Amino acid sequence: MTPAPTSVWTAAGDDLLIAVRLTPGAAKDAIGGCWVDERDAHWLSARVRAVPEKGRANIALIALLSKRLDWPRSAILLESGDTNRLKRLRIIGGGAAFARLTALLDTWVELT
Known part of the structure; x- marks a missing residue:
């Protein structure tokens, strides 16, 4: 499965890469x-x-994604953007649950 050109995720072998814009110090997660x-x-x-x-904030983001995706924290890595709002995260082994994870991500993107 390939993402739409406007997707926030990309397949990388058995992993999934996610582009995230993080706002720290928010009222709620x-x-x-x-x-x-x-x-x-x-x-x-x-x-x-x-x-x-x-x-x-990076640790909180990984914890939030882990909880919402029902994926182990240890399998979510910050690839880039350590001190930037724009981050790339790798979901290790995301290919095993590719359809479920990408469906969730696409649903979240539609929330505006």
Whole structure:
């Protein structure tokens, strides 16, 4: 299965790569909606209550994705964007549940 050109996810072998725009210090943890940058790249919007200090917001993002995707935290890695709002995360072994995970991601993007 290949993503639509406007998708926030990409298949990478047995893994899944997700583009996320994170807003730290939010009133509540949430995932939903899509943010489009100046190059027309699409990013899944996520908000966490954690502050962007010492990686706390990144840890909170991984915990939030783990819970919502029902996937082990240890199998979600921050690929890039450690100190940036725009992040790429790798879901290790996501290919095993590809249809379920991508359906969830696509549903979250539609929430605006």
